[in-house]
Amino acid sequence: MQQQKTLTGGQALVRLLATYGVDTLFGIPGVHTLELYRGLPGSGIRHVLTRHEQGAGFMADGYARVTGKPGVCFLITGPGVTNAATAIGQAHADSIPLLVISSVNHSASLGKGWGCLHETQDQRALTAPITAFSALALSPEDLPELVARAFAVFEGERPRPVHISVPLDVLAAPVARDWSRERMRRPGRGLPDSDALAAAAVRLASAKRPMIIAGGGALEAADALRALSDRLATPVFTSVAGKGLLPPEAPLNAGASLCVAPGWEMIAEADLVLAVGTEMADTDFWRDRLPLSGELIRIDIDPRKFNDVYPCSLALKGDARQSLEALLARLPEQGRAGQVAAARVARLREAIRTGHAPLQAIHQAILDRIAAVLPTNAFVSTDMTQLAYTGNYAFASRSPRSWLHPTGYGTLGYGLPAGIGAKLGAPDRPGLVLVGDGGFLYTAQELATATEELDSPLVVLLWNNDALGQIRDDMQALDIEPIGVLPRNPDFVGLARAFGCQVRQPGSLDELEHDLREGFSHPGVTLVELRHACAR
Template identity: 40%
Template structure:
């Protein structure tokens, strides 16, 4: 290691690393401190970074995920060697699936013992490879001096192109080192430039379109105003994917909603002469409600920062670009509509698509509960959904607004994210109300984070759809004609459990009671838990 110059001072590695993170705009870190990460926490404190402690590393990851989605910044997790990193991999894989930027700082086995199988505390055969299998980008910081360059490389993965998680593994001996500092942030990587020829090609195609349709995915969320302007310019109905929820307000006449699984949306795509797919990979999870895929578009224009998506779908015109950058350029060359009267053909097509929905009998039973709950929800609500039957219906049924935030991580489809994601969202936006909807089975995956939520002291309403077990799996067994096995699990008394964590907890049996308790919860400080148990929940008449 070279000696420090007159302008440098000797710092502990954790201090130098944390001060460098602050130069990248990092303000919050999620993690559970351990003996192998003490030096990181030394740095977090000296750099003024806020630390948030969960009850399990899985909770840390889900919190960081929601924090990133709501704030638009990178979520950061700090975990110990071995089990700390392994516990985090489920939410990290969820972030990979949904293109959410999470930076993981993981302590790892001492450099001279890595891979030696000497029985070192927390050691596993190849920690970096384990993480790479879940999120892709995973590198070991082989020396203290390597950290700034590797962090810059990781930052490119997190923020340039399609956002993905990144993991830096820091051996214990590197964490314990002293370094000449402070370090300086590397220049930001350049984004890919937009080819003018692609704008000209799209302009020529859409200018003659008579029945255009827009499908807005998660990659378009940061370009919501431009999406709406394009829809109005083209008189094009807008379908949204789950991750694109709220790109256009549900009250807008051109908004169709998150209705891709239904016949109205399929007909809209079939009849379209041009479909503009903005920041979507056409995931099967967006049509999983019915399982019927969207038909192939006649003329597909696909805009995505990930070139692999363009190769996979082979659109007529593929544009590798950020959606916002592309739309700004396209709007600059499209002519304004002729005349001053608004055009109504697009709105009529959107209304027809909204009217053709094939609800299941279960969803029809869910709708009174959702109507009651959302009748008292604040307009700027942050909603997090778990994998549970009420949430599945809500995902298609509840209209979304631009002022609200909808987090439904159904790409990976794991159980348990809703509660910790609501906590992370509240940290990202402390002045906004939060709602988490989960099932009794899924809640047990991350139930300890109820203690984290209570400690945080922010408003949070947790609605638990208590169908006495794994209701969706139970129904799957029944549909297949297989005897139910392992589906009848229960927590017996979730109200008592929640109260034991310090939350205000009640049980309701009617939609009206749910509405009344939710209204009180949104006015109450702290955490409220409403457990819904009724014949409707079990799907019995």
């Protein structure tokens, strides 16, 4: 019987990822990642070939947002890392767990400037500011410790990207022992201090007009959040990352409306605000500061959030779901009457819908047609485009992990690859991508990955106003002559056909609704190009 060969560092690393439950990774093989790819056959991990490393990062992000599991990508040394840096930065800004594994030049050459292929003087320095940590494995035996540390971040801290660089010689070196089946114990996030929970329960129970703001850190706490809202008759606002935490029909669901005036006015009425798993950043609210006049209690896993722009009177450090359940256990079981609060939320919704400016009214009409045909379990992946900006507050998500938007970093080119990654993470869920003509061209090449990998519905709704519309409007508002905002676009329909997509060009909103419905019944990728003039 032939004796099994000793594993290399690269092979053992791939097997270790499978041990941690990784089932999909995104990347482009290169001469500096060959030893990683040696380990993929037989590992049970699906490799998805992207067409750019930025696409690999965005796909891993979309996969993570929909599944709640870390997204993983393999990158080559140097340009692979720099190409993906924007996607890593986006995930860092939005607290998305990514495991980025890249090669780096041979150990003996690091930092010496020898002119090696793909050489970067200090690769860790590139990613350190946009990761929870960036580390260099100096031997194969460093890898299990670094991977364990990465998953400790994902499962026990504020989830953010982790970058592990592995020198070429370490990837190829034999392991001293087989550590590929060893997995750390899950650390968990734990509960806040018992006295702090008791104090928070007393203040919530005695507040006259309490309100809740919930963010992406509360995505696993939807049931507890709704129970607390119902018991205290408390309206719930969410950030964009928290859309869907309450169902659209919930009477106390105030939505992601803190970015528009009716939402600002309502939150100003609160005598106590409970903020759960949200950093309360200006990118959530489109203004420097919310008009909070009441007491602020915060639940967060990141202690740095307790004394930043919105210092709190009471800090509850811990897991959102466990913390809310602990509060419920300390509150009187007899709930409050919620008619007054529900009526206030109903007025808020009406004010938003009737208060649109002309452009946002056009967007609302489009979003209404989308809502009419969007399958119940679908997700929407959006780019930085005006249609999505309106959708952030005007489109109701039916469940968490159903509206993916690049909020914090605000990068163009996110929507399409993130939607592809989300589809691969949740293949049974239909997907819709909302993208503008400008952002689409950042990552349009990933249609090749979509048509190669997907056999269930992904609809790409391309909002084509033949402009960088938001920047044009901002220039005009500041009395700046518009420059560089009216590009000449390609034939998007011809481009999509070249990649193998089904294509549609609706000439009216009625046709849009029909074409979207057809797209959601097609087992593959459909591009629907909607021109601005056809939506009026």
